[in-house]
Amino acid sequence: MSTALRSGELAAAAGVNPQTLRYYERRGLLAEPDRSPGGHRLYPAEALTILRIIKTAQRLGFTLDEVAELVDLGGHRHGRHPDTGLQRRAATKLAEIEAKIADLRVIATSLRTAIDAGCDDLTACATSSCCPLPFADLDRGDHH
């Protein structure tokens, strides 16, 4: 492989702190890379893609454990094998994501309504029912 990256290069390319790479490695999000004779990490170019996946999923509200679940190092095959469970987990995540999108749309609608109505304070609007914000539809929580 001619395209091996040292930790600093990869970190810079991904826009993260070099320490974070080791942290992700400890958390099992990033596979342990090959090493130079002297012990320095040498990452393959694909590591950058994985970091992008991680950062994006994270930005969208997934915990590192959840990301690890999605990105799972371990199973690798593409054909048909008993089932690593990824199919099922992917379906679960998909449902969660769709729920998030739905919730975000409610929020977006509320904000648009508030903007159109010229409200100055969401709290006042939401509590005094003087403008039609659908915040009451939001609750039903349990996350974290």
Place this chain on the structure above:
Amino acid sequence: MSTALRSGELAAAAGVNPQTLRYYERRGLLAEPDRSPGGHRLYPAEALTILRIIKTAQRLGFTLDEVAELVDLGGHRHGRHPDTGLQRRAATKLAEIEAKIADLRVIATSLRTAIDAGCDDLTACATSSCCPLPFADLDRGDHH
């Protein structure tokens, strides 16, 4: 007001820890409520609505500071006043939310593709380009 709630009642109704109410109060997310003669907090019914707003916004990836910004205690009027800035901040949040929705849709599409293709491992798929996952389109981070 006949409908005053003690902290324990409000907490139970909102599904949060009673301590959390005091914490939110300290953080400026929840207005300081009236007190009983002996000093116990007595919340108006609207406090529950506010808590729902907070929990929902939070579930969608906003920090408490951002929620505080949205829910801002302080400005209250509904008509036209110089400008508390909420209009502007609401527009900004709206844009952020729309960006999140767009990102989530990319993720959802990826997952759907992966499921349809029968992939067993997202990492393998994303790195070996053997299936058409658009993960590369995701990056461009800077959040946190």
Place this chain on the structure above:
DNA sequence: TTGCATCCGGTACCTAGGTACAGGCTTACC
């Protein structure tokens, strides 16, 4: 008016996700 569940303020602690040293090797370049 006694008793027990709550609530009070204050401080300490916890988890997630990183980030920052410290002290010591490696690599790369002249």
Place this chain on the structure above:
DNA sequence: GGTAAGCCTGTACCTAGGTACCGGATGCAA
């Protein structure tokens, strides 16, 4: 082959968002 930049492991610390515990005061019901 010397030297600076970069990397190594290990441990300590930081922020966000809560939770828990303490000793003491309150509220309300029998």
